[in-house]
Amino acid sequence: MIDLKYIEKNFDEAAAKLKKKGVDPQTLEKLKTLFGQLKEANSALEAAQAEQNSMSKLFGQYKREGKDIGELKAKVDANKERIAQLQENARKAEAALYEVALAIPNFPDDSVPEGKDEEDNVELRKVLEPRVFDFEPLEHWALAEKNGWIDFERGVKLAKSRFSVLRGDAARLERALINFFLDTNREKGFEELCVPFMNNAQMLQGTGQLPKFEDDLFKIEGEDLYLIPTAEVPLTNMYNDEILPESELPVLMTGYTPCFRKEAGSAGRDTRGMIRQHQFDKVEMVAIAHPDRSDDVFEMMVQNASDILTALGLPHRVVELCTGDLGFSAARTIDLEVWLPGQNKYREISSISNTRDFQARRAKIRFKDGKKNKLVHTLNGSALAVGRTLIAIMENYQNEDGSIEIPEVLKKYM
């Protein structure tokens, strides 16, 4: 969540920043008004409560002293009704405020290039030259069919469209990639965690998926549980409502999980193949960082993900997202896009974001800064999306006869 006090004090600046992310200044104006109303409602309530408390104390005293309490009782009863009313007002004011506040995205960093959509993203650098083929490279689904690697039909039969089954060497390669990613991340200092694949609503709100993006999530019927759309949710919320000693920062975590997404808004996009599935594997990095040092951690995470692609011999480019393409929680995001020769284009394979204190405020993740508790910065990034890496290997390592080489670094995992 954005900082309401900041909006209150620096309204114009806040409005300018959020406009870059497509938020109407009127929405922000409304938010400011609601915040003021809540504070007003609360102080009226608290004044009445203070009065009630002191009268109650008197009440006890009178009784002990054997004084008459008739008059006091009448006053206290009347005030009690007033409190109930004021409480209701405050509750409504709070609900109204949070309905708006929780749906407002994070401020983009000032350094983020302005732009409307992915067309305006800025390529920072390319790593590794795409291989030159002396034949027409196939797309991954054609290769999958030739090698019997992906069973799309049976995936659909078992579940529904946008599910698939990996078979044989493809399944083994998937597992090899997970192990390779986890081992690499661990060597970089990330603690490996194995977390629940379902999280409750409070956690989903902490990282920003709820309440605004409920339609993208699979909910467990009759339970306060959702299938996680990314390991960012459980990893970041490991420290939900906790206060960390400063000496423990940064906390670096990595974990493999499947990710479940309804892909509600992407009907018709990437329907062929397994670029966009309802369930996919991903190894995630999450960092809980000191606010003064989150930029360094961010760079490290980008470099790590890029290094993994390089180790796999996969050409890719590093792209800074423009303001219009930033996700809801992100202040800054760098995507890694891997070269897919079959598709003849770069496709997202990792997305690394610094959310600054946006998630920390929602999830109440703080650290002890001397005597004060301050919000941490949280960062997350894929290292890497497993299924898309598999696709990239298929397309980049294909031979003319349709067979696929295994990258050198993975051989010990197969």
Add this chain to the structure above:
RNA sequence: GGAGACGUGGGUGAGUUGGCUGAAACCACACCCCUGCUAAGGGUGCGUGUCCUAACGGGCACCGAGGGUUCGAAUCCCUCCGUCUCCGCCA
């Protein structure tokens, strides 16, 4: 899933005839003093959130969560969640 016990601040743990307890004591931690050598003694501070204040300081809320009874609840009642023990079931 069934039966019973329990859920207090970083930890241990008082408080359950409702008010003087947001919470004793001890430990841990921080700072200061003393002392000076691998030990100890003394003092002070030490939950979270939020609001008011330039500050000092003060208000409100929180004793698993949410409701209820009451002028007043950590203390009584209800629901839920969790932990432990026994049983059942199982990877």
